[in-house]
Amino acid sequence: MEQVATAQSIWQKLKNKQPVVISGPCSAETELQVLETAIRLAKTGKVDMLRAGIWKPRTKPGMFEGIGTEGLAWLKKAKEISGLPLTVEVATAKHVEDSLKYGVDILWIGARTTVNPFSVQEVADALRGVDIPILVKNPINPDIELWLGGIERMAKVGLKQIGAIHRGFSNYGNTEFRNAPMWHLPIELKRRMPELPLICDPSHISGRRDNLLEIAQKAIDLDYDGIMLETHIDPDNAWSDAKQQITPEALGQLLDAIVWRQETTEREEFVSALEKFREQINHIDDELLTLLGNRMKISAQIGLYKRDNNITILQTNRWNDILEKSIKKGEKLGLTKDFILKYMDAVHLESINRQNRVMNEDRG
Template identity: 35%
Template structure:
């Protein structure tokens, strides 16, 4: 990159050159970024109130406060489960309000913003929409925190520039999340780019998290990957959990059941990396 390009890069709103101190995002009683890490968990898709009650109760008993769940689902196949839409968001809000949880759910288009804003605390922009610039501009005009996922084959520069769209339009409450990138490797669903964590932490002031479920697609390596993410300096980890993964309507193979999640959580906490 040329010196001129580097100068421009250091002037970006997302860059350390523009703001040296870490951005800290506060939602209700939850703090993301700064001196502590956050563990976010929940089902790939919202399926029923009973499912959310089970998951929410598990989070609350475990001392966790952030529930994720998909209501609008971007799926590769048009025949796959597309989510419950607004009804799913209503379920999430009901359970979250009852249990004092913060909610994260994905929106796929700008016309979903007003509806989703009534029910959820944090907008998620998924990997497939990282380059949906109209959506980035629209969430930039809201006051809701945004969790932005790295695109399937996006460079870190492209990832940071996608976040720049949101900040440029007025919303500085942005979190970045590495969720694996597409490579030639087939042993995992995607390839977890751990190097993205220290690079993004060095070059931006935004909180950086890692989605170990989507990056690996494998239950058996979620714990070591979560440890690696925290060791690299991640501000948090996202993991998918489900009361009955075998019968999940989406991504069952990568979701932990409640017993597996407890083992995962114990492993993360016993590692000495999570605080």
Template identity: 50%
Template structure:
């Protein structure tokens, strides 16, 4: 993928991060046009809306379908905005191109399926519309090679206005993020393909509207090329993913407070170092949460086998070996003892909680 072209639209400053915004789903014509008008008034140039919505289980709202494309046409007519939507099948591609959609993106479930990706690639090639811009989201699972393969299929179809969307990776259990960022994966993608634009989706990574601003800033600080953010005229009443959408007004505030770094700077500044600390702290919290889940499983085992919660020999061995390891890594003995004691106390509390739950 050596001859990629920049994803540039007339009237959009190519030296600024690309911003794509709009509701998770196109719900009604009024909702689409109202949201688009507010976003346009705040300077957004590319309007996104899901016409077809892949859902985890049947019975949920799966999008309004092709009729919603007429609403996107009206967005272009009334606001002058460019339009973008997700496609997952041959029919989706053909319908979206016929409706004049300017940018297509391919979702995480679809990018994980080589057969579906090849069908979309073949359809694009057969349509003769290789000038359309296409963004490919990372697969749901953290597989860089699968992501690259999806991108290469679209590239092989003749698409040169090609980019990637980093929307985080699914994982089991409760976490701070809806989808774990795992920033090293899109960073590796950028290292392999320096000319490939990478857009970050803080709405799907965070899953909560209060995480959109910090994730957006982190994305720009790491040098990624833009943002795709879900914005709805009345987010609390959204038919899908209400908790991760913001009003156009709030989006405007977020964008105006973001600091766009000079990409020509080669030295790492204090802000980037603090971003690394933030990420490490999040990783520590994830690791501690995993440890406590194991502690609860140990508590259940001890309950079933009538074993005491606290076992002094095991505790002393943990303290001795971990303190020594910590000192070898340059950490103070007292600091290590304080940290390990706090972790042990919380593990005991978790185990006792399991015993009490079973006793009720």
């Protein structure tokens, strides 16, 4: 039997900024599948924890919704054989009770649960007085306050070891990803809670195998503290999420391909060069803000002219012309169309708000 790592050793690794790798099947299907997956993952020497879905909240009834509590016995045996500590998703107090009974080391709350404060509170209450790490996945919808609320509910019952998992967000019309990453949201979460361990789940962001490495690498480049990737001994025949799972051996190759970066360095040459670049950025940011301020002053003057001539604020043809020219110029300067659209939309909205104020400032 392998030497079993502990939840505390895993948590300490996260706190020490040493990336943690969590892997295993989307769903525990059979005892043989769970044991073989664990053995092959341990053999790579690159995985810190074994994950497997025991209870699976699915979109429609009739889909495979998990093997249930009996799968926890398989995971316990897998832990004993492989030495890999366990993490599973929980959504109810009974899930928590059963998981603790079978020695699960770390729990996580799934995206479909995080979206419901009542369910999050039920899990939190079940963990009151229990010393166990808990990870909170982002809610399905892009709502950072809801995500923070789930984390805060865990903290309020006395849990000290709390982390987050970024698995992407549902986005109508999105085609590139299964769940749009919306990287700005986890970045904002990290800004507000810099000590919070943050793990990326490329499997659920992607929904397919071919760009798992790209997403995992971006997460590491953004200073995430770990990654969670789904593996299966026979991915094409998995009972759930077959398209996004890879074999344990393919996982090992993917992890070898990642460039593992550190948050900072004390090398004098690097620090000196970075400081010069940052100073340049600070000056440019100051200039941009000054220019934007001047632009808004002109927008306010335009608003006065529109008011005096009873002209509407929104001029659709003018706005379309500005957008078209901005996109063309931005692309020549190496700026993406997506960035230009978001930037110009923000500027346009501020301009509209400024004009609205001056056009209606005399009304009581």
